[in-house]
Amino acid sequence: MPNPPAPSDPQLYDPIPDPRPIRWPGGKTCAVWVAPNLEFYELDPPPHPRRKSWARPHPDVVGYSHRDHANRVGHWRMADAMSRHGFPGSVSLSVALCDHIPEVVADANARGWEFFSHGIYNTRYAYDMDEAQERAIIEDSIATVQAATGQRIRGWLAPALTHTPRTMDLIAEYGLDYTCDLYHDDRPGRVRTASGDLISMPYSLEVNDHYGFFIYNMSPREYARALIDQFDRLAREGQNSGTVMCIPLHAYLIGQPHRIGPFEEVLRHIAADGRAWITTAGAIADAWRTGGRAGE
Numbered sequence: 027m028p029n030p031p032a033p034s035d036p037q038l039y040d041p042i043p044d045p046r047p048i049r050w051p052g053g054k055t056c057a058v059w060v061a062p063n064l065e066f067y068e069l070d071p072p073p074h075p076r077r078k079s080w081a082r083p084h085p086d087v088v089g090y091s092h093r094d095h096a097n098r099v100g101h102w103r104m105a106d107a108m109s110r111h112g113f114p115g116s117v118s119l120s121v122a123l124c125d126h127i128p129e130v131v132a133d134a135n136a137r138g139w140e141f142f143s144h145g146i147y148n149t150r151y152a153y154d155m156d157e158a159q160e161r162a163i164i165e166d167s168i169a170t171v172q173a174a175t176g177q178r179i180r181g182w183l184a185p186a187l188t189h190t191p192r193t194m195d196l197i198a199e200y201g202l203d204y205t206c207d208l209y210h211d212d213r214p215g216r217v218r219t220a221s222g223d224l225i226s227m228p229y230s231l232e233v234n235d236h237y238g239f240f241i242y243n244m245s246p247r248e249y250a251r252a253l254i255d256q257f258d259r260l261a262r263e264g265q266n267s268g269t270v271m272c273i274p275l276h277a278y279l280i281g282q283p284h285r286i287g288p289f290e291e292v293l294r295h296i297a298a299d300g301r302a303w304i305t306t307a308g309a310i311a312d313a314w315r316t317g318g319r320a321g322e
Contacts, residue, residue, distance in 0.1 A: 145185020
C-alpha cells in the first residue's frame with residue numbers, strides 16, 4: 027500500500043465524483059463567501075533579497091497611493107454594496123491595519139464581518155523567515171486582531187502569498203482552523219499537519235479581482251461575467267456534492283467608481299438565484315466539520 031502523505035506534503039487527494047457528498051444548510055448547492063483583502067502597504071518597506079515590494083524605486087508614491095485608495099474610499103464603496111445585498115465579509119487582514127488605519131477595521135467589525143490573518147504587512151514576505159520570526163507573526167496576528175475586534179482568528183492567507191515549509195504546521199499548532207493557501211479544489215478538504223488537521227478553504231486566483239484586472243486585463247463587465255459564470259457552474263455541479271465559491275476582492279480595485287456597478291450586478295444575481303448559501307469562511311469550516319468529513 028502507498029504511504030500516507032507526510033506533513034511536508036499536506037494534500038489529500040479527493041476526486042470528483044466523490045462517494046461522500048457534501049450537503050450545505052437549507053439544501054443550497056454552492057457556499058459563497060466574499061474575502062475582502064483589507065491590506066496595508068508600506069511606502070518605503072525594508073528590502074527583501076528575493077522579491078521587490080514595488081516596481082519603482084522607493085518610495086513608490088504611485089504604487090502606494092493607488093492602494094491607499096482602498097482605505098480612504100474603496101472599502102466603503104465595496105462594503106456598502108456587499109451589505110445592500112446581504113453578503114458578509116471574511117476579511118483577509120493585513121494586521122498592521124489595526125494600528126495604522128483602525129477606522130477600516132472598526133467598520134468591518136461593526137458590519138459583523140469575520141477576520142483571518144493575511145500577515146502583518148503586505149510588503150513583508152515570509153520567504154527565508156526562521157521559525158521564531160514566523161511564530162512572532164502568528165502570535166502578533168492572534169493578539170492584535172483579538173484586541174481590535176474581540177475575535178480570535180481562525181484562518182490564514184500567507185502575506186503576499188509567501189510561505190515557508192513550516193507555515194501550515196505552525197498555524198495548526200496555534201489552533202487556527204483553516205488555510206486559504208491551497209487553490210486546488212472547489213470544495214473544502216483535509217490538510218494533514220504535524221499538529222493536527224487543517225481545512226483547506228477554497229480561495230481563488232482565477233476570479234480574484236487582482237488577477238482579473240492586473241493579470242487577465244479584464245474590463246469591469248468581463249470580470250462580472252466571469253463571476254456569474256463561475257457561480258452558475260458551481261451551483262449546478264453542487265447538486266451532486268456541495269461546492270464553494272470564493273470571491274477575493276481588493277477595494278482599491280473593485281471599489282473604483284467604474285467597477286463597482288458591474289460587481290453589484292453580480293451580487294444581485296447570486297443573491298436572487300436561490301442556490302447560494304451566502305456565508306463566511308468560518309461557517310463553511312463549521313458545516314464541513316459537522317458533516318463528519320474532517321476525520322474521513
